[in-house]
Amino acid sequence: LGSALVVGYMRRYAVIATLPLFTIFLSFIGWAWYSGSTENCGCFGSKLKHSPKEAFIFDAILVLALVITQLLSWQKNKEPKVKEVNQTWKLATVIVSIIVGLTVSTYASFSPRQSSDPVVRLQVTQPNPFQNIVVSGLNVDLQKGLQVVVLMDTGCDHCQASVPRFNEIFEQSTIFPPLTAICSNSALDVKDFQRKFTAKFPIGRISAEDFLKLLEKGDTPRLFLLQDGKVLKIWDKECPSNDELKGSLPK
Structure with a gap:
């Protein structure tokens, strides 16, 4: 047409x-x-x-x-x-x-770039997506160890509704890897978000460019399971259950 x-x-x-x-x-x-x-x-x-x-x-x-x-x-x-x-x-x-x-x-x-699996897409376009990403307000090295990283936005309803689940994962540190969150919002927005929704997990801030690079074709909240900066698993919008998260951990 x-x-x-x-x-x-x-x-x-x-x-x-x-x-x-x-x-x-x-x-x-x-x-x-x-x-x-x-x-x-x-x-x-x-x-x-x-x-x-x-x-x-x-x-x-x-x-x-x-x-x-x-x-x-x-x-x-x-x-x-x-x-x-x-x-x-x-x-x-x-x-x-x-x-x-x-x-x-x-x-x-x-093309792998059009794969429905976000991990496959990232492996083609960004083999190490967390490399060179500067995180402020968060004393954590995303390139080291096994951890869960949440890509979120303080104004997203889905992210706000998922806070209790994030808190649950964060508090079960003996079972699950440590959980941290990153966003591109201002420090004031992050502070208001933590106060209003009682977020117990740490939240760091990244640039809008890095945020979009990590989000690519996905949706927020986007959960990354990382090991030494390598992406093992990604969940978009939906938080994994305890069994699903345990099953995704490296043996």
């Missing part, structure tokens, strides 16, 4: 086909906005918060632009038609775009 719109091949039908796609997408975003289930979640870091309301407005503007384009197209069709040039090259462009798109998508789907 995109290539057809760009080169002008059957543009009117391409616009008509695009409108329902945007409408369906808007309906999902509109429901998320109405229900408020993800409002101000902050699950992509405090620097990248993007509410359903904002997404709805942006996409609604695009839909409006498509509608205006279609109206202008209908108006143009009422004018005397000029003899059209050969449309073969436009059709060829669309076909080539489809073939290239399918080929690239198929190839990428088999």
Whole structure:
């Protein structure tokens, strides 16, 4: 549809086909906005918060632009038609775009970078993701020993709700590795988070760039099981049970 719109091949039908796609997408975003289930979640870091309301407005503007384009197209069709040039090259462009798109998508789907296992993705892109990461407010070396590291955001509802579980793991230091958390929030935000949600585990701060590097395609809270800086296991959004965490520990 995109290539057809760009080169002008059957543009009117391409616009008509695009409108329902945007409408369906808007309906999902509109429901998320109405229900408020993800409002101000902050699950992509405090620097990248993007509410359903904002997404709805942006996409609604695009839909409006498509509608205006279609109206202008209908108006143009009422004018005397000029003899059209050969449309073969436009059709060829669309076909080539489809073939290239399918080929690239198929190839990428088999790449380790697209693996559903976050550990596999990190091994390809970042073999040692915690190397050279500067942590402030935390007297722990993430490159040494066996430990659980939580990547979180103080404004994330999922992180806030998981504090009791984090406390539980932290307090069972004789059974589980020591637990620490890192985030890209300010020192004041961390202090307020610890006070409001009674977080007993230590929380360090890293740069927003390092936060996004560790988060990659995942979600917060993201739990890393590390051994000497090497990632053994990753849990996104869900905290592991005691049995699952024990089973993931190196023998």
